[in-house]
Amino acid sequence: MAVTSMKEDRKLAxxxxxxxxxxxxxVSLGSAGLISHILNEPSTLVADVQGRYPLSGTPTNTERSKRLVAEYDLKKDQASAFSIVYGSLTETVQNKLPDHLVDFALPNPMGVTG
Structure with missing residues (x-):
């Protein structure tokens, strides 16, 4: 996925x-339906998915499948939100971010904006 960018004069310098x-x-995150990724901790978003797709004592394939799809969508949305936030930083600011905030394997857009 390419890093989403914004106009140079609006990037954080x-x-x-x-x-x-x-x-x-x-505004960018809100228009993409991703604002919750900077307003909530990742653990809250995961708990929400788990609450919407509970697994019974002996989960069925359908239950597992629905939850896996929802968890995949959550990770995809987190990566999209992170891309928008990261793309909104000037290269100078990007280079000053600590490594733990620039983890594309476990993107946390809230960590960059907070």
Whole structure:
């Protein structure tokens, strides 16, 4: 997946344009239906999926399948949200991020925006 980018003048360059950047990122994520990925901890989103797709004592293939699809969709949405946030940072800011925040295997867009 390619990193989503925004106009250069709206990218986060430092604290001087943080308010404009924050608003632009929230609009981008909101329009994509991904705002929950910066408003909630990843564990909350996972718990929501597990609550919507509970497994019985002896889970059926259908139960497991529905949950796996929902978990896959959640991971895909997390990666999309992370891509929007990461693409909204100038290269200078991207390079200053600690390694644990730039983990494409376990993307956490909330960690970058928080």
């Amino acid at each position: 430092g604290r001087d344009n943080y308010a404009l950047w924050n608003r632009a990122v929230q």
